[in-house]
Amino acid sequence: MKxxxxxxxxxxxxxxxxxxxxxxxxxxxAEGWEGFIKALSRPQSLHALQxxxxxxxxVTLINTxxxxxxxxxxxxxxxxxxxxxxxxxxxxxxxxxxxxxxxGLMIVLLLGPHTxxxxxxxxxxFKVVYALPGMVLATLFVTFPLMVREVMPVLQEIGSQQEEAxxxxxxxxxxxxxxxxxxxxxxxxxxxxxxxxxxxxxxFGAVLVVSGNIMNKTQTATTLVYxxxxxxxxxxxxxxxxxxATISIALLLLMEWAKKRKGH
Amino acid sequence: MHIEVxxxxxxxxxxxxxxxxxxxxxKGRLIGLLGPSGGGxxxxxxxxxxxxxxxxxxxxxxxxxxxxxxxxxxxxGFVFQNYALFKHMTVFxxxxxxxxxxxxxxxxxxxxVMSLVELTGLKxxxxxxxxQLSGGQRQRVAFARAxxxxxxxxxxxxxxxxxxxxxxxxxxxxxxxxxERLGITSIFVTHDQDEAIEVADxxxxxxxxxxxxxxxxxxxxxxxxxxxxxxxxxxxxxxxEVHKLKGFxxxxxxxxxxxxxxxxxxxVGKTSEFKIISATETGxxxxxxxxxxxxxxxxxxxxxxLITYRSLEKEVLHPGEEVNVLVHRAYLFNDTDSWIMExxxxxxxxxxxx
Numbered sequence: 001m002k003x004x005x006x007x008x009x010x011x012x013x014x015x016x017x018x019x020x021x022x023x024x025x026x027x028x029x030a031e032g033w034e035g036f037i038k039a040l041s042r043p044q045s046l047h048a049l050q051x052x053x054x055x056x057x058x059v060t061l062i063n064t065x066x067x068x069x070x071x072x073x074x075x076x077x078x079x080x081x082x083x084x085x086x087x088x089x090x091x092x093x094x095x096x097x098x099x100x101x102x103x104g105l106m107i108v109l110l111l112g113p114h115t116x117x118x119x120x121x122x123x124x125x126f127k128v129v130y131a132l133p134g135m136v137l138a139t140l141f142v143t144f145p146l147m148v149r150e151v152m153p154v155l156q157e158i159g160s161q162q163e164e165a166x167x168x169x170x171x172x173x174x175x176x177x178x179x180x181x182x183x184x185x186x187x188x189x190x191x192x193x194x195x196x197x198x199x200x201x202x203x204f205g206a207v208l209v210v211s212g213n214i215m216n217k218t219q220t221a222t223t224l225v226y227x228x229x230x231x232x233x234x235x236x237x238x239x240x241x242x243x244x245a246t247i248s249i250a251l252l253l254l255m256e257w258a259k260k261r262k263g264h
Numbered sequence: 265m266h267i268e269v270x271x272x273x274x275x276x277x278x279x280x281x282x283x284x285x286x287x288x289x290x291k292g293r294l295i296g297l298l299g300p301s302g303g304g305x306x307x308x309x310x311x312x313x314x315x316x317x318x319x320x321x322x323x324x325x326x327x328x329x330x331x332x333x334x335x336x337x338x339x340x341g342f343v344f345q346n347y348a349l350f351k352h353m354t355v356f357x358x359x360x361x362x363x364x365x366x367x368x369x370x371x372x373x374x375x376x377v378m379s380l381v382e383l384t385g386l387k388x389x390x391x392x393x394x395x396q397l398s399g400g401q402r403q404r405v406a407f408a409r410a411x412x413x414x415x416x417x418x419x420x421x422x423x424x425x426x427x428x429x430x431x432x433x434x435x436x437x438x439x440x441x442x443x444e445r446l447g448i449t450s451i452f453v454t455h456d457q458d459e460a461i462e463v464a465d466x467x468x469x470x471x472x473x474x475x476x477x478x479x480x481x482x483x484x485x486x487x488x489x490x491x492x493x494x495x496x497x498x499x500x501x502x503x504x505e506v507h508k509l510k511g512f513x514x515x516x517x518x519x520x521x522x523x524x525x526x527x528x529x530x531x532v533g534k535t536s537e538f539k540i541i542s543a544t545e546t547g548x549x550x551x552x553x554x555x556x557x558x559x560x561x562x563x564x565x566x567x568x569x570l571i572t573y574r575s576l577e578k579e580v581l582h583p584g585e586e587v588n589v590l591v592h593r594a595y596l597f598n599d600t601d602s603w604i605m606e607x608x609x610x611x612x613x614x615x616x617x618x
Contacts, residue, residue, distance in 0.1 A: 158351075159348075161344050161346065161348035162348045162349075162350055162351070164315050164335075164342075164344070164348065165342065165344060165348040165349075165350075165409075166350075166361065166365075167314075167315070167334070167335045167336055168313055168314075168315070168335045168336075168338075168340060168341065168342040168410070169341075169361050169362035169365060169409070169410075169412075169413060170336045170362055170365040170366060170413060171336065171361070171362075171365045172336060175365060179350075179361075180350055183352040184351065184352065
């Protein structure tokens with residue numbers, strides 16, 4: 001009985017994960033190395049990958065700083081009442097509960113060219129929706145819980161006594177953060193960064209709604225794959241997908257390593 | 265450092281954690297804050313450190329009000345209950361932390377840390393991490409770390425709570441010697457009366473957020489000023505109808521008065537062991553327990569069970585045996601007053617009414 005279940009698990013694993021991966025690999029190599037390179041060196045491919053790269057870097061940076069900050073406030077701040085903390089805490093999980101497409105839609109409805117805020121930005125020459133800022137915002141919305149949820153339990157676990165000890169020894173908050181808090185939460189943050197990178201690289205729905213998917217302008221790697229599939233350009237779709245999948249696997253390995261270090 | 269605290273109050277929500285506490289502490293004294301858990305001792309300590317803000321009241325160090333000073337500026341050392349050592353730093357770096365914050369020159373830091381390492385008997389352990397140390401060693405690292413920036417006041421929160429009994433004894437003596445040698449004003453929190461009596465120059469008894477009594481351990485033992493102090497310090501039995509005991513008949517003139525009798529106020533033994541039999545009660549041994557260095561005896565007198573100790577040198581008593589019981593004195597209290605009453609028959613060798 002046990003053996004049957006183990007076999008079944010492997011079977012599901014192979015059908016759902018391994019076979020598609022192999023398919024992507026073969027699909028991108030259907031015309032050999034040349035076809036793969038050709039598909040990737042199309043201007044729209046290069047632009048889309050670059051776009052994804054930009055979004056990943058910006059989102060990871062912003063999410064790391066604000067995620068760690070919010071985690072610290074939610075765990076440590078005594079000036080926030082318990083009710084407000086509870087409310088903020090449940091708000092953090094909102095992106096987990098809400099579909100990314102709806103997240104993107106909210107941004108369009110709030111900051112689109114026909115809204116008050118949107119037209120204000122537009123008038124001052126700063127386009128939000130159907131441009132990079134909107135796409136970064138949409139990806140931020142989706143990835144926001146990842147960092148907070150990684151760092152909060154670590155902060156709770158180490159408690160505030162080490163920080164209090166540092167304050168009685170004359171250290172102010174910035175010094176205490178870098179010398180006492182940071183070394184304790186470092187691996188949690190790295191784990192959060194890996195998750196954020198992976199998630200923002202693969203984000204599709206929210207970005208699709210916000211970007212309008214304009215080729216060579218607001219197209220990301222994932223939306224390009226979508227478009228290539230729509231155009232029956234399977235080879236190109238496979239090639240871009242392979243690049244994304246390879247990076248994802250590398251990230252997963254990095255994550256495993258970070259997780260192991262976190263335990264120490 | 266001379267410390268003065270006036271009318272200190274602290275609430276946590278509806279809970280009145282510290283209630284109108286005032287005291288002064290002379291420079292160089294070692295003070296024990298003693299009381300049951302949740303009584304507000306740690307809150308007082310944390311307010312002195314600046315880790316907690318009082319609702320009302322003043323904290324004055326050296327004649328200067330420090331309420332608005334952050335912990336960084338108060339010149340205190342704090343030893344936490346669980347030591348709160350920096351986990352990712354070696355013993356050396358832990359002790360050096362307060363000196364590095366002050367940006368002292370490296371060789372000076374090294375010198376000071378090494379002298380503290382020597383002083384606390386941690387030589388050879390400088391490069392270990394906290395998780396590689398025993399409880400007692402961690403405690404000493406925490407102590408050295410708190411002392412490194414040369415604080416004027418040392419605050420210790422339950423410093424021995426997390427250490428096993430045998431080493432605790434050693435550390436108590438060690439800490440007392442160390443603090444005496446350094447001459448630093450120190451306050452420690454404990455819920456263990458033996459610890460407070462043994463280590464402190466002066467004890468402050470804290471209960472339900474109030475300061476019940478402040479004085480030397482002997483003072484507090486001899487003249488408890490409230491019922492709580494009397495029952496908290498030492499062991500005791502509460503007797504509600506004390507006028508039924510021989511020698512305490514006068515107690516009946518105060519209605520509603522109860523008595524608190526300590527084991528050491530009671531003598532128990534065979535008739536031949538007493539000089540003045542008339543002052544003794546007869547009782548029956550209920551249980552005896554061997555306590556390592558003496559017997560603990562439960563004796564039934566009328567409808568009261570009294571507890572006392574008996575030397576191992578004396579003849580062994582057995583349960584069920586009839587014995588004489590002499591109550592030397594009792595601590596009497598009622599709703600308004602409390603006082604100590606001696607056994608009046610014991611005072612008078614030839615009582616008239618016999």
